[in-house]
Amino acid sequence: MKIKHLTFTALAVLTVTSCSEKKQDFPFRNPDLPIEERVDDLLSRLTPEEKVGQMMNQTPAIERLDIPPYDWWNEALHGVARAGKATVFPQAIALAATFNDQDVYETFNIISDEARAKYHQYQKDKEYDRYKGLTFWTPNINIFRDPRWGRGMETYGEDPYLTSRMGVAVVKGLQGNDPKYFKTHACAKHYAVHSGPEWNRHEYNAEVTPRDLWTTYLPAFEALVEEANVQEVMCAYNRFEGKPCCSSDKLLVDILRNSWGYDRIILSDCGAIDDFWQKDKNTPRHETHPDAESASTDAVLSGTDLECGGSYHALLKAMQDGKIKESDLDVSLRRLFKARMELGMFDPDDRVPFSKIPYSVVESPEHVAKALDMARQSMVLLKNKNQILPLSKQLKKIAVVGPNAADSTMLWANYNGFPTHTVTILDGIRAKVPNTEVIYTLGCNHTDNFLMKDLGQYITSEKGNGLKSEFFNNTEFKGEPVYSGLAKELHYTTGGNTQFAPNVNLTDFSARFTGEFTAPQSGDIEFTISGNDGFRLFIGDEKVAESWTNEYGSTKNYILKAEEGKKYPIKIEYMQAKGSADLNFSVAVRTPVDYQATANEVKDADVIIFVGGISPRLEGEEMPVDAEGFKKGDRLNIEIPKVQKEMVKTLKATGKPVIYVVCTGSALALNWENENLDAILNAWYGGQEAGTAVADILFGDYNPAGRLPVTFYKSVDQLPDFEDYNMKGRTYRYMTETPLYPFGYGLSYTTFAYKNAKLSSDKINKEENLTVTLDIQNTGKTDGDEVAQLYIKNPNDPKGPLKSLQGFKRTHIAAGETQTISFELTPKAFWSFNDETQTMEVRPGKYEILYGPSSADKDLKSLTLTIE
Structure with missing residues (x-):
């Protein structure tokens, strides 16, 4: 036995040594050679098919050269995003409100630490799919020219100088200062003249004066290229002066490459090349090119090296047809492979200093403390009548009301990671005053004039009150379940690297939930199911909801015409493939909002804290939102939704002081609130520690000093048309009317x-x-x-x-x-x-x-x- 063991070990060593020597046989793997020589060697070994494959974000493995697959798509807008556990900092617009670019730099140095730790762990586990790389498509340095734009929360506000300083800090924090290796890549997006509307971005042609182009829309991009040495630039969806941005000679060649001397990677926004040529009756597109070959050729020859999407597959046929040469592809491929080598992807870990960052830094106490610090710094005190704030910690009773008070995921904003713990604003208030009675009632939702009364208690199964759950470590429900149990409610996520259930994979699993719903009343009962990847909902034998979607997730509703006392079998199937898993299910009945009942419930409190505003589920990127005042993630007006306004008015009528904590990613018309309420604190979407930060400010443990990075207008009547990109009348730089709150505004507890x-x-x-x-x-x-x-x-x-x-x-x-x-x-x-x-x-x-x-x-x- 001993001899056999030694023989096996010797063979294993010989095998490993042989593989190692094989890797070093290729000059492109030799870290001691100049990168240009390494890139030349690698390009000489690739077939045309392999070259084309390396020019799209999902690059396939080249097994004969021992090159694993790589997905260029990764996000880190305010923390490593969409890749499980990470520290979640305040949203970008909130970071801008700190007016502290040094601390923003420190924040992104932390984020790049977490990114490196996660990347090296993924490499050890041979996980190469999306959101597990080192090329981060952030920051968004578009100018937030109009508060109706839903993605404005991803930016650093309306001012070119503030945006430039914040953007430079982000890039330097992400890319590091090692003399040989980049820590990660940052990406300046979306180039250029891009800031809504969301609903027509795939066909919109932006026209601006040369003055506005050079004094408003380009300065931040120029700063990131020339000062911060940003390594990637993403061209936008829209057209500029008639040409799609990803084939714009003026933007990409004349300005970016020639005037600014940028010689690094240009990549397309996701699906942007498709917009050149595809016809879609549901989503109108540019249709400037007849087919994928001509579209892809034009994009590459204009300088777009990397496509997020699949149109570049057509480059093979374009080469065969003589529209583009293989040497043209090599121009882009040199940039792409040079970048990967400068990130250390082809070098041994012991040569790359960032490989030594331990995984324990991810959401470490020090990083969470920084998230709290940035949340505190970001919050803007808009009103403080008679210095009602800070509140006394000796109050006997505090009422907390509103749709954002107990909502943790709202605080994460969009393009977010998943913390293992989030402090909601209600949590923060309760923790701050443990000896005070703090009562909470939802009162109303963000936009609906009804509330959902949960009927989950009427679901039973053979396991008890709730749904029987069965989990399989494959996506096809094959074999015996690896776990079976009782799900009293369905609110699951693997976002914090936590399993749905014991022994269940974090990815590539399926789950089945079965039970029976007994209708407590006749009438409309609403079943709501949401999640990413795939899910199906059956009522009896009928499939009533189904979704196969991407990482953004989907929500489906089904109205059951119920009969009181009747039993309805329920089955839910969930199929999870990659990324973070998410599944939510509820059964409820609509009940009208009762404003006076809420006021009566809280009228004996010493102070009422209303936590409202809007939500990243209402504003954001091209979203399927049809609530009043919202359209595809944008807004049609900037008013507080009617249901919240009516609720706040009713609360104020109690005669008790009302403090309004506003959560938003954009400017709101808080005219009535400013005139009538006692205090207003703009808390943005403040990240995982926002609740503690809000409580620290409300009770005086932190003196607020955030400043508005955008103008708060009185109404859209003070704004030009949303689709007008000319700057006349927009932002503090060109506005002649008096706003509600000016750019740079914010109050303090001192003078x-x-x-x-x-x-x-x-x-x-x-x-x-x-x-x-x-x-x-x-x-x-x-x-x-x-x-x-x-x-x-x-x-x-x-x-x-x-x-x-x-x-x-x-x-x-x-x-x-x-x-x-x-x-x-x-x-x-x-x-x-x-x-x-x-x-x-x-x-x-x-x-x-x-x-x-x-x-x-x-x-x-x-x-x-x-x-x-």
Whole structure:
């Protein structure tokens, strides 16, 4: 036995050594060679078919070269997304509200730590599917020009300078500063002139003036390319000046490649090349090209190296037809393989420093603490009548009402990861005041004028009250169940790397749930089932709902015309293939919202905290939403939904103080609320620690200092048409009307005074830098942060913006103390657009240097500068 064991071990060692030597036989695997030589060697070994396969996001394995498959598609908008357990930070728009690019950099350094730890674990487990790579398609640096755009929450707001600074911080945090290897890739998207509407993005042609293009839509992209060395740029769905962005010579060749010298990867948005040529009666498309071959050829020759989608399969036929040469593909492939080598994908782990990051960093206590810190920093106090906030921790009774109070997934926003624990706003309040009676009632939903009364208690099975569950470690219900039990309710997710049930796979499994529903009343009973991958719902022998969908998930509803006392067999089948699993099921009956009953329930509380606003289930990317005021993820107006407004009015009529905690990813018209409520705190979608952050602010353990990265308009009447991309009348830079809350606005529990502002020189030439220094004194009794903002007003450019942000600094100042801060301005801060030459220039003349706590004229003081 001993001899056989030794012989086997020796053979194993010989086999491993042989494989290792085989890998090193190829020069492209030699980490000591120049990358250009390695790329040349690899390209020389590929067939045309293999080359085409490597130009789409789902690249197949090349087994003869021992190259595993790789999916370029990964997300990290505010934490590693869609790949199970991760720390979930506040949504991007909330990170912008911190006005703290240094802490945003630190946040994304944390995110890239988690990304590397997860990637190396996936590699060890030989898991190569989507969301498990190192190429992250973030940040979204489009300008949030109109609050109706549902994806605006993914951006850093309406200002080009703030967006640039935040975007640079994100890219540097993700890509790292190792001299040889990139930590991960970041991607500047969506290039360019892209910010809604969602419903027509596959056919929309954006037309803007050259001035708006260069002064609003391009600056952030230019900064990420030239300053942050971003490694990927994603071209947008829409057309620009008649050509789809992913084949736009002007955007991709003239500006990006030639003017900015960008020589890295350009990739398409997902399905964007399909929009060139496919005909779809349900989703109108550009239809600028007759077929996939011409569309793919045009995209590649215009510089789009990588397609998210499958149209590039047609490149093989395009080569056969002489439309494109194999050498044209090599141009793109050099960029793609160089990128993978610079990420260390072809090198041994011991050569890549990031491989040593342990998996224990994922959602570590330190990372969760940073999520809390960023949530606190992001929240914006909009109103505080008679300084009702902070609340006393000695209150006897607090009422919490509203659709966002106990909703954990709302706090995750979109493009999110899955934390193992989320603190809801209700949780945070209860934890903050353990000796206070805190009562909670939903009151109303986001938009519906009815509530759903749960009837789950009327479902039984042979296992007891609930559904009998059976789980199989395959997607076809084959063999014996690996687990059987009782599901009292169906709210499952593997998002936090937790199993549906013991012994069940995290992926590639199926589940069957069976039971019987006894109708407690006659009439309409609503069955709702939602989840990703595949699910089926049967009532009796009839299949009443079915879905086969992608990672975004799907929701299906079925109305049963029930008879009281009748029994209805239920069967649910769930088939999960990849990514994080999710399944939810409910049986309920609609009941009208009773505003007065809710008010009566809470009227004896010392204070009422209403937690409302909207939800990432209402605003977002091309969503199937048809609620009043919403369309495909966008909004038709910016009003608070009627049901919430009526609920808040009824609560205010009790005579008790009402504090409104608003959760949103975009600006809301809070006119009545601003006039009548006692306090308003904008909490955004604050991530997994948002509940603690809200409670810290409400009860005075943290002094709020977030600032609005977008203008809060009074109504859409203050806005141009949604589809008009010209900037006239939009954002604080061009708006002449008075908004509800201005860009850069936010209150504090203390007060600050700006003093002793001065310039390094009152007169400079066009090539000189300028330093602005000023003192800020905390004149109140509470320590706090102040966000000083610096704007340039250029009277020499009458067509330009009214003012433009060119500096900001968030500074912590103790009560009674004074801090001196400075802003360093380069000539670029004074740039204006020359309409004749269509270039940026510094014009001689007098300029106003404005400084203060917001963009509102009443908040700003002025210094005068002359540029010769």
